[in-house]
Amino acid sequence: AQSVTQLGSHVSVSEGALVLLRCNYSSSVPPYLFWYVQYPNQGLQLLLKYTTGATLVKGINGFEAEFKKSETSFHLTKPSAHMSDAAEYFCAVSGRHTDKLIFGTGTRLQVFP
Amino acid sequence: EPEVTQTPSHQVTQMGQEVILRCVPISNHLYFYWYRQILGQKVEFLVSFYNNEISEKSEIFDDQFSVERPDGSNFTLKIRSTKLEDSAMYFCASSEDLPSGPYNEQFFGPGTRLTVL
Numbered sequence: 001a002q003s004v005t006q007l008g009s010h011v012s013v014s015e016g017a018l019v020l021l022r023c024n025y026s027s028s029v030p031p032y033l034f035w036y037v038q039y040p041n042q043g044l045q046l047l048l049k050y051t052t053g054a055t056l057v058k059g060i061n062g063f064e065a066e067f068k069k070s071e072t073s074f075h076l077t078k079p080s081a082h083m084s085d086a087a088e089y090f091c092a093v094s095g096r097h098t099d100k101l102i103f104g105t106g107t108r109l110q111v112f113p
Numbered sequence: 114e115p116e117v118t119q120t121p122s123h124q125v126t127q128m129g130q131e132v133i134l135r136c137v138p139i140s141n142h143l144y145f146y147w148y149r150q151i152l153g154q155k156v157e158f159l160v161s162f163y164n165n166e167i168s169e170k171s172e173i174f175d176d177q178f179s180v181e182r183p184d185g186s187n188f189t190l191k192i193r194s195t196k197l198e199d200s201a202m203y204f205c206a207s208s209e210d211l212p213s214g215p216y217n218e219q220f221f222g223p224g225t226r227l228t229v230l
Contacts, residue, residue: 042223099208100171
């Protein structure tokens with residue numbers, strides 16, 4: 001079975017500060033890992049994904065995440081927050097024999113000026 | 114840019130009534146999905162659909178639920194007799210059938226908020 005845990009339902013940072021959103025996963029098979037972002041009144045948009053290969057993956061809008069198998073983590077980071085980054089962020093896991101996504105509960109990111 | 118659309122954006126219904134949630138996937142996509150998110154809870158997978166049949170479904174997707182692709186553009190989720198606990202945001206998604214690569218990105222619609230009274 002696969003699952004995802006996102007630590008912190010709300011994260012607040014100042015504009016220009018480091019963004020760190022935490023995600024830990026559980027999977028009995030090699031996982032595919034994803035971060036999605038949801039802006040108000042919009043659908044989920046893929047930020048980045050890890051399937052195979054390089055464990056540090058870069059996504060849109062300056063975000064990146066590192067797959068750490070030893071820590072079963074896939075934390076999302078951005079060096080410098082922008083006001084436009086305020087949104088809900090979802091970590092998700094899938095696998096090679098299924099394309100269904102299993103999501104975490106989400107983290108709401110607030111960015112203060 | 115192509116996008117997944119969903120109608121209506123908000124649906125209010127009485128318990129026991131049937132509802133149909135509509136989705137228009139991206140035109141060249143062949144895989145279709147429904148997910149839902151009860152307020153304050155996780156986004157949960159309901160069902161995936163390919164080649165006019167269900168390819169995978171969750172435990173949530175019981176006999177009260179059905180999906181259909183009635184024509185070449187729409188993908189619908191029907192709930193036959195709604196319960197209070199069906200109140201949630203329902204997301205439709207679609208993906209291509211790419212021959213290469215381990216994963217085909219799922220593109221999500223903006224969701225339909227279903228409120229069952």
